[in-house]
Amino acid sequence: MNLRDITLQFMLRMRSRPARVVRRLQRRGFRHRVRTPEVGVVRAAAVQLEWRLCETAEEFADLVYDNVREAVAQGAELVAFPEDTATLLVGVMPGLGPMLRNLTVDEAVRQIGEDVQVAELFRLMGGATRRIYETTFATLARGYGVHIAAGSALLPLPDQRVLNVGHLFTPEGRILRQAKCHLIPLEEEWGLTAGEDLEVFDTGIGRIGLPVCMDATFFETFRILRQLGAEIVVLPMADPEYPYSPWKALRGIWPRVQESQVFGVQGALVGEALGMRLTGHAGIYAPLALTERGDGRLAVSERPEGEALVVADLDVAALRRLREEQPLQLNPALYERYFPRVYSGFWRGGSH
């Protein structure tokens, strides 16, 4: 490590000291929810967040705090943030903030070197991102006594691979993680790596799966989570689709919720972000039979742009009854006969 790198890491460490975040949040204070939860019902909130650069840890903590406070004020026990929430923290990187006002993240990284991948940036600032991101959400989850699905963060593993990792922070201080398993082409260009495991987490509010955005394009993700026992699937999203297409948006969480009989809670990142224009709705979804209008929507933001917070009750007891009354009629013998063969064609690099 040369002197420049040592200096950079020192600056990042100073800018990401957990004490800065904790002090800031404690100064703002926590008023616990007063609502007594109904047995078998979870009140969930989904955040639609406009992307912006945060150049300090305090700025990020304030932004997250405001959204959590609003959700808790409405009685939420589960608060879901969008995919890539931690990318707001690229402004903490010395010198990068001003560059990103005029350049895309790709262009900014190419200023460092033509063959440098964007993943290198997230590798470099992984430690700082992790400290601010985890301290912020963990402090708020404990402080308010709620579960916070903190969207996702691009973080390096010890072996230097960078993954897009969904996070859930519990009031007891647990941090649960799930790597995105299906990357969009841009993430592949950036040099990210896809995860190869799915997990369902037992929490105080139910059994939760945490896939990330593009994972919902493929039915396999939700089917695996359902079979692992998921009742609630939290899906952080950041969709680089502009202009917004309501039809294309129907290819994500909504059908997956129907196919697998789960609740779906989707936070959405919108606005200009790292050279992309993001659109999408924060929304809370349920099987058709569990929604008042039979449309599978419990609460959806009014517009696919701008900020919003939507709240709805997930009647987990009703979901369990639905599953008993209308069980999935799966055919394992059919899948055992064909799946190894049809997927192995793609394992070897096949395509249409």
Place this chain on the structure above:
Amino acid sequence: MQGGATLERDFIVATFRLPPFAAPDAASFGRALVQAAESTAQRTPADLYLFPGLLALGLVPQLDLADPKAVALADGSLKDAYLAAGSYAARTLGAVVVPGTIYLVTPQDRVQQYAAVFDRQGNLVGEQLQTHKDGTVQATADEISPIAVDAGVKVGLLLGRDAWYPEVSRILSLQGADILLAPLAPGTPYSSEEALWGLWQEVQQNQVFGVESGLFGVMGERVYAGRAAILAPCEMTEDEAGFLPRPGYFVGTGAQVATLRVDDLQKVRRDYPLLRHLNPGLYRKYLPLIYRRQP
């Protein structure tokens, strides 16, 4: 080749939304199919005609579908009449025909749903049984494969609830079916949301074409509410809605006709090769064994 594209040329398809009608024998049922097809053929002769599920039960209009024994009694003659009528219609039209579906019964008195596919010469080129149970169908198949219906054209059949189990479409499309056919007879209510969760989704998540036909009206004790549609990936349709003939699901009486353009489909797949983003390493860890697990 697994997952290989098979569609090599543009292909015109016609699909129907029809009420049940009584037909005293195979000949009259076959003539009715031809008559319905010719009403569209005067405008655009199609390469393939898809008729609604259970339409052929009009051959036994008094059939009590709630009684498997009654279905069993009708079974032999019904299947013979259905096959004869389908073959006649295909020969007469010089087109591929799927004459809807019928119910069959296993020796254990369990109901199956069955469909046959005929080529332009009237030859039986493929058969399929429903693979997922529903309220009526209690005996299902463990085999499903694309059916070659014409030079360079393979179709996959989704019967009954199979259109709502994405595993079926994935298996068919990864085996090379570029057109999914769903001859349906959904009971009422059949909302637009339920329709969108069915074949429309399968078309989108596999980047293939889809053709849905629908039975509607009353037959015996049952009320049907089928729709008709010809579907394609959003990127190649007006307003990105995924419907080739707009405005969407057809709820009138009669036919929908559209040309499935192979160049457009290939462009969609080239621009966004969705299936390249499948994660077989992940699936290999969990599928298919996880289906044996009781969640």
